[in-house]
Amino acid sequence: MLKVVSALLLSSLLPVAHAAGSATSAPPSTKPSGAPIRIAMIDGLSGSFTNAGEAVVRNLQLAIDNINARGGIKLPDGRHALVFSTFDNKQGVEDSLTELKHVTDQHIPFVMQGNSSAVALALVEAINKHNQRVPDNRVLFLNYSAVDPSLTNEKCSYWHFRFDANADMRMNALTAVIKDDSHAKRVYLIGQDYSFGRQVAKSARSMLAAKRPDITIVGDELHPIGKIKDFSPYVAKIKASGADTIITGNWGNDLTLLIKAAKDAGLNTKFYTFYANALGAPAAIGDAGIGRVRAVAEWHPNAGGADSDAFYGSFRQRYPDPKDDYVHMRMHVMVNMLAAAIEKAGSTEAAAVAKALEGAQFRNSFYQASMRAADHQLIQPLYVSVMQKRSDGGLRFDNEGSGYGFKTERYFEPALTALPSSCKMPKPS
Structure with missing residues (x-):
């Protein structure tokens, strides 16, 4: 599985051409035709930290577009596109829980969040309860930047995976x-x-x-x-x-x-x-x-190497405005590791995808990481x-x-x- 994950991730991180702000189309034989696989982001898109939330959206959207440009997610019933929806929590815990209810009502299986550990802790608790109460509509939580160590220590959860190094x-x-x-x-x-x-x-x-x-x-x-x-x-x-x-x-x-x-x-x-x-x-x-x-x-633009430069160049090609120059490797790796885990599981069911993520590894010429099964902390x-x-x-x-x-x-x-x-x-x- 290591070779499969690495190949998917490397191809998705390297540059693709864009037209009218969208990724190039996949060849007809690999175009997604199945029901879309939905991903939700719950984070602050208004208020004091609007710029942080909008910057995350750009990273996640580019990673998703690159996967879709290469044919989307391959499941037993065909190929499926990833579809990304954002939910503004105004950087508040109560608003986050309200938005999570909207997510579960729409049966979106994957939730991403990161710009507040207080919010992440509340989401973990709520998702634990929801998944126990409604096992046929379980949710997996992927965390890109909430770094309170308790999230992968005493508050750890099978339904939570952290892709940032903790504090x-x-x-x-x-x-x-x-x-x-x-x-x-x-x-x-x-x-x-x-x-x-x-x-x-x-x-x-x-x-x-x-x-x-x-x-x-x-x-x-x-x-x-x-x-x-x-x-x-x-x-x-x-x-x-x-x-x-x-x-x-x-x-x-x-x-x-x-x-x-x-x-x-x-x-x-x-x-x-x-x-x-x-x-x-x-x-x-x-x-x-x-x-x-x-x-x-976990990475920065001057880290070095041709593939690293190509990854950064791809992002800047898509978002040329200097104010949009916020790129973090972990957010792209998170989306790609999720895609690989869905394919390995052959399903979007949260427990099956979580099992596939445990122990998943990634390596290319400029970055390597593994998802520690014991606590769902990415080691990078x-x-x-x-x-x-x-x-x-x-x-x-x-x-x-x-x-x-x-x-x-x-x-x-x-x-x-x-x-x-x-x-x-x-x-x-």
Whole structure:
């Protein structure tokens, strides 16, 4: 099965021609003719984090279009196209549960979400109950960026698969780099006040204590998520603390506005971040980030290699506007691994597809990953990259037309990113 999955994924990640914004048609013999296979995305498409939700839509839609352009999903009764529907949860838990009811009422078997661990935790609980109550309409939850570790530890579920590295995995990589940063002496922790932000701070404290006991934590701040428009009071506190290093898991506008306030205040610190490589952050940082701002991700445009460049080129061909330059390998791999699992299962039934996903592997010339069966956590590489100016040389690509991009500082192969799990997952009968 490894060769089949790899072949499907590699062909779906490489460039295809597009006409009028759509993927090219498959040959007549491979055109999908069966009932469409529906996928739902429940995430924020309005409010403070609209840009994050819209960016995910672009990634998922391109991955789905590429699969359909090659004939869709092959099942025993023929080929089926994937059809993508979005449901706006306004970044709220209650709205997410309402949208999930709409999804199950329409008998959509696959739900994708990621831009909030609080939402993901609520969806897992609701899907567990729904699948037990309505076994003939079960739902599988594919998570592209909700990284609270509990989702694949004490809150793990047979119906949930995470395709992003969890917060502990990301922090483990960042603190490995900080361990060797002799200039890091006084660290300030700042994050969003919800389950994910609290976990980032907890992980940072624990891992720094183990790897760099000489470091002093000079601040530990949580702020309301998506509500702060002016971060200058927070930056003033950071400045007064004498911090030389900031660690943050902030994402979306909460990250962009924090970094902009730091730049405006002339804050001369290093930033170790989860997400500083997208959604307006590079342009907001500007020259102040050169050699100072780091991000951790499973891949980035300057990771290297002809196939990596071709994958990125395919995305930019489809979405040439610089503001749309937000591409993450994990979202494309997630869609393609789902497609391969449906074909392996010969069915869209959630339990059968979940079984096919367990242990599934992917490898090509620039990326490899495996879905750990024990907790449904994708084990994949991680890159810690540092911000550079493209015009200074050494970068093939910048981010969002900003003139700034990221260069690999440390690469962690998949075996080095895996952490133990406490998951005790009941299997469905």
